Amino acid sequence: MPDAAFVAQLPVSGQLFIALAAVVALLALAGLGVATARRPLGRPLVYGGALVVTLVAGLSALTAIAAPAAGLVLPLGIPWIGAHLRLDALSAVFLAVINLGGAAASLYGLGYGRHDHAPERVLPFFPAFLAGMNMVLLADDAYSFLLSWEFMSLASWALVVAHDKEAGNVRAGLVYILMASFGTLALMLAFGLLAAGSGGGYAFDAMREAPPVGAFAALVLALAMLGAGSKAGLVPLHVWLPLAHPAAPSHVSALMSGVMTKVAVYGFIRIVFDLSGPPDWWWGIPVLAAGGVAAVIGVLQALLQGDTKRVLAYSTIENIGLIFVGLGLALAFSANGFPAAAALALTAALFHVLNHAAMKSLLFFGAGAVLTATGTRQMDELGGLIHRMPTTSVVMLIGCAAISALPPLNGFASEWLVFQAVLLSPELPAWGLKLMVPAVGALMALAAALAAACFVRLYGIAFLGRPRSPKAAEAREVDGFSRAAMIALAAVCVGAGLLPGFVIDALQPAVGGLVGQTMPAQGSVAWLSIIPVAESRSSYNGLLVFAFTALSALLAAFAIHRFASGAVRRAPPWDCGFPNASPLAQYSAASFAQPIRRVFARGLFAAREKVEMPPPGALTPARFSASARDPAWAFLFLPLTAAVDYVAERANTLQYLTIRQYLGLVFSALVLLLLVLALWT
Amino acid sequence: MAQILVQGTQMLLVLALAPLLTGLVRQAKARLQRRRGASVFQPYRDLARLLRKEVVLAENASWLFRVVPYLVFAATWVAAALVPTFATGLIFSWSADLIAITALIGSARFFLALAGMDVGTSFGGLGSSREVMISSLAEPAMIMIVFSLALVAHSTQLSTIASVMLAGVGLRVSLALALVALLMVAVAENGRIPVDNPSTHLELTMVHEAMVLEYSGRHLALIELAAQLKLLLFLSLVACVFVPWGLAPVGAGVPGMALGLVSYGGKLAVGALLVAVFETSIAKMRVFRVPDFLGAALMLGLLGTLLLFVSGIL
Incomplete structure (x- = not known):
């Protein structure tokens, strides 16, 4: 041994x-x-x-x-x-x-x-x-x-x-x-x-x-x-993920999306940061590029989906992209002699690993609860669940806000750390990185804004508005175990967002072991702020932001209810004078995404809209359909499978040769091998 | 102690001035269009009247619909209170840097967009869907502007950035790009012409107004006040970063503060006038032209950041 x-x-x-x-x-x-x-x-x-x-x-x-x-x-x-x-x-x-x-x-x-x-x-x-x-x-x-x-x-x-x-x-x-x-x-x-x-x-x-x-x-x-x-789930190897994650039962979807992808991140960190020795200066570049592309493509695809669990699966690709951006920054800093900055970037990535595990599991649980309550995953058959499922709708709102990187929740804290790491990178000496990092920063910002759009859409269509189907109108709140699991995860999202300093401190032994330096201790900073580099540079305090906002809201509520009219009258919706249309006249998942589909998805995703208008007098209904494609399928996997099919088709003729041709084949293979052997030595 | 005083004054000041600023813009626009226009104090009267009225709530509105006005107002107020107006050195400046302020505005928009979808009317959905499209470009552009400023000042703290700008950093190409981008983003964020029209109720062109169509009474008052605060916030931001002169530095005495207040008032008045001139001289664009407009802002911001990455002095 x-x-x-x-x-x-x-x-x-x-x-x-x-x-x-x-x-x-x-x-x-x-x-x-x-x-x-x-x-x-x-x-x-x-x-x-x-x-x-x-x-x-x-x-x-x-x-x-x-x-x-x-x-x-x-x-x-x-x-x-x-x-x-x-x-x-x-x-x-x-x-x-x-x-x-x-x-x-x-x-x-x-x-x-x-x-x-x-x-x-x-x-x-x-x-x-x-x-x-x-x-x-x-x-x-x-x-x-x-x-x-x-x-x-x-x-x-x-x-x-x-x-x-x-x-x-x-x-x-x-x-x-x-x-x-x-x-x-x-x-x-x-x-x-x-x-x-x-x-x-x-x-x-x-x-x-x-x-x-x-x-x-x-x-x-x-x-x-x-x-x-x-x-x-890095692009373009992600194609299995939006198919497989939603197919499993919802608690397993949560495990696959929230947890198993983290095992993959672990495998990458173990091999690249731990086993491969000191990184070269350029190692960060491919990792950053892969992360930035995955973040934007993932969230854009999520915006085009109509199936709740598929939206979440594509959003996983986005978050994995963010994690890889953090890892790429850590590699770039660590290879170019900035261990403190590398520690910041790696901490951000690991923090996001934890955050994404909590919020994506929460969101999949919520999608599972909706599936149990209504029997459907299609957003266009949902609506109005906030009235029928009070607990689920609150925890889902927390999950959606957290994954949209809104302060004071945890998603924002880790994203803020990544931005701080990006802002340290002008010190990097290599030109490739100097040009790469700001571009990836812009992609990240774009992905964050699109994620907010994506989760406004998911929550707004599924939980708000009026029920779009009888199933949604008769939904029931789910059982106590499911609610307990969702509440626990929502508490993690809130807790890690309000007190990020403790999480950062807890991660430092792992960070120190990989890049040789740790971030300054955050637990002892006054008021429980986080100060990643220096106080003059940047600081953030989730707890105070939350306290201020809550206090201002309460103050406003108090002042208004003390001094202003508190009267409420229920009435039909105003809607510019067109009320009481069918619930199907509400914005649907596809129509909500229409502006973004037109702006972002025309080229790469080949998003198309088709209107079939019957001639006047015909009794067939008019139809509208929107379609989009995943570029990885269109440009990589479908051509690949076509090539495999083609080769298999050609090779198939080998099965129908005469005995003479087979013997010839064997003989020529033998000669070829002997030739190779002769030339090799 | 002085810093707490400054912070407290600032919180009340922004709240008190926000309707006046909107009144000023409206008055200036009216004059430019050769109307007499309402008094500059009209927005206060509107708010007071809305507060006195009862709320007419749609039958299927949920609790979220009733909570959102308070959240939107609170998030916007906190954000506005953290942007230096007349003095730097706000005591709570360190609790949220410029990235967090941007994200706070994003939170307000997130909840407002949700509220737009709550009643389940087609106008609400239309407004929300267009709003998130606009913000999906405006927000990254804003982050790029933050990057440019942060790279010049070596800080994302707004108080520190303002102090650095006050000390003078010279003329820089990247800052010029950031200024243009910031103005474009500010126009979009506040729903001003040419991106959106705050005074329209023509269905095809509404964005912000469509989202808040179902609101009335005190809820509407809070949302209007939040919108006014947001306009003030962006003008203060431009003022404190790009025209920081007169801003009272940390530890300034009463004369310094007074000078800061006077100069801030002057900047707001000039800002209001410029907004009015700009809005009067331009036509509203089609919704699907907005992405080009904001895409340009994003590219300008990115260009500024790239310049700073490549050379520290541009």
């Missing part, structure tokens, strides 16, 4: 044992799920068990962030190498995010799972999926990492095709499994290159000792972007 020396340096800690026990317990729950799925007791047992296990594991991971790294080698996996496990600050941060997200999903599942018509297709895979994600974060050698990664992909694939009778789900599963295999292949090659540098040592410690250099390092970066990026 050549790596024993490295591992022996790391002690085993209690938190590592708890994390390991959590994986075992989750796998056991998966077994239990198989056994009890058809019994009424199965659901509370599996989700309740998963809730307890993930809650314990998440809280224990929180305490592990500041603790020293712990390691362990188990005699599993490849002989002579074994399964290396490690719990350091970075994996602890992600373990906490994943398990707390998992706990919320389990709590939600306790109520939501009741409506599942095929629980035996969900219950065994849900804990297995959680276990897979935990294993990825604990793995400390390439074999365990890839095995866990693939296990996570397969478990989530099974959940995507759980409802295989619904239209489109099987296709979503196919696209997902193809992209997941491609991603794993890219990661496998990346690890191969990393291991080559260390003479074939597959443990991460060995890779750290001998990082790749030059072109190999560049190749590792590219492969990590392909492998982790395809799982996270």
Whole structure:
């Protein structure tokens, strides 16, 4: 065992044992799920068990962030190498995010799972999926990492095709499994290159000792972007995501969108920041470009969708883009000798990881609640839910405001940090970065503004206005478990927004381990403000902004109700004198997006509007339809599949040759191989 | 202590002056169109009358519809109170920098757009949908302007930016670009001609007015006051960044403050006059021309930022 020396340096800690026990317990729950799925007791047992296990594991991971790294080698996996496990600050941060997200999903599942018509297709895979994600974060050698990664992909694939009778789900599963295999292949090659540098040592410690250099390092970066990026949803490898995430049951959608994409981010950070050695000056450029493009394309696509869960899935692509912008800035700063700025950018990215996990899970839970209450995901069949679902509508409003980066909620805090990092970047010496960073900053600002538009649309169409269908008019508030899970996540969104300083401080051990410097401590700043660089430069205080706004609103309310008329009369809507039209005459999802569709989506997305006007006197109705395309399909994947089909068609003739032609084929292959061999040596 | 006083005065000052500014603009426009126009104090009377009236609420309006006016007013008021008007060194300036102020205005717009969709009328939806289209370009343009200013002043704190500008940074191309972009954004944000017409009720051209069509009574008063505060905010912002002269520096005595107040009043009057002249001399543009207008602002802002990234002195 050549790596024993490295591992022996790391002690085993209690938190590592708890994390390991959590994986075992989750796998056991998966077994239990198989056994009890058809019994009424199965659901509370599996989700309740998963809730307890993930809650314990998440809280224990929180305490592990500041603790020293712990390691362990188990005699599993490849002989002579074994399964290396490690719990350091970075994996602890992600373990906490994943398990707390998992706990919320389990709590939600306790109520939501009741409506599942095929629980035996969900219950065994849900804990297995959680276990897979935990294993990825604990793995400390390439074999365990890839095995866990693939296990996570397969478990989530099974959940995507759980409802295989619904239209489109099987296709979503196919696209997902193809992209997941491609991603794993890219990661496998990346690890191969990393291991080559260390003479074939597959443990991460060995890779750290001998990082790749030059072109190999560049190749590792590219492969990590392909492998982790395809799982996270970077454009153009995102095509599976808006198909697969909505197809799964809603609590699993929340896990996939809010949590699994974060495992992909972890994989990228682990490979690029930790294993690949010191970055080159230009590494930030492709990461920044990918992030900026994903942010804008993701949110524009979200604006064009009519399905609530698909809107959320595309919005995930936007947020992953923002996270990668933060990571790209961190790489650029760190490579060019600005560790303090790199710490700021990396903190912003990790903060957004946490924020997005909370708000996207919340929003998917809300979409699931709407689905339960009305039986539809189509925005054009919803409306007026604020009257029928009081709790869901409040927490969804918080989620929508948070993801639109409105102060004083958490989305704004992390976005503000990214902007502060952008403002530090004129100091970067490289011209490529000098031109790149402001452009990416503009893309980010555009994405943030479009996100606000997107969530005004989602909330306004689904929850406000008048019901557009009888189903929406008869909606009922969902069960207590679902509401509790949503309230808990909304509290996280508010809490992290009001007191960002504590979150930033908690992330610093992980940041320091990766870029060699930490941000100044925020917890001790007066009034709980956050001051990322220096007080003269910038500061922000979510708590005070909230207090001022609340105080002013209360003051205004008090003054008005004290001195002005408090009379209210209910009357039909005014609407410029055209009231009482059919609810279908309200703005719909497509019509709300029309101005933005016309302004932004004409070119790349080929957004088209078609009006079919029957001739006068004809009895057929007039029709209006709007269409748009995903450029990744149009320019990359459809041509690719067409090429594969073409080649397969040509190769098909090889199956109908005569025996003479086959022998000729074999002979010429033999000659060719011998020739290659002769020329090679 | 003095700083608390300055902050408190500022909060009340912006609230008190906002309707007057709107009255001034209206009066100046009327004179330019050879009308006599209403008194400059007319907006106060309008507000008082709206406050006395009962609220006529649409039958299916939700709680959100009734809460939004207070939220919009509060967010705009807080934002306006954080922009230095007559003195820098506001005590709470550090609680929200210029990015946060921009985002606060964005919050107000987010909620107003939601309120527009609450009653479920087609005009409300039309207004909201156009408003978010306009803001999806105006907001990034504003962020680019913030970037330009922040790169010159090495700070996003508005008080610090104002102090740096007061000390003088010389003529810079990037700042000129930022000024033009800021004026364009200000026109769009406040729904002024040529982007929107605050005094129209012609269906096809409304944006802001369509969103608030269902509001009445005290709710409408709050929304009108918020709109007036927003106009004041943007004029103050332009004044404190690009014409900071007369602004009382930190620790200035009573004479300095008085000078600051007088010069602020003068700047507002000139600003109101310029707005009126501009609005009178230009026609409103079609809705789908607005993106070109704001796209130009975005590009100017980006160009200014790029210049600063490439060379620190331009």
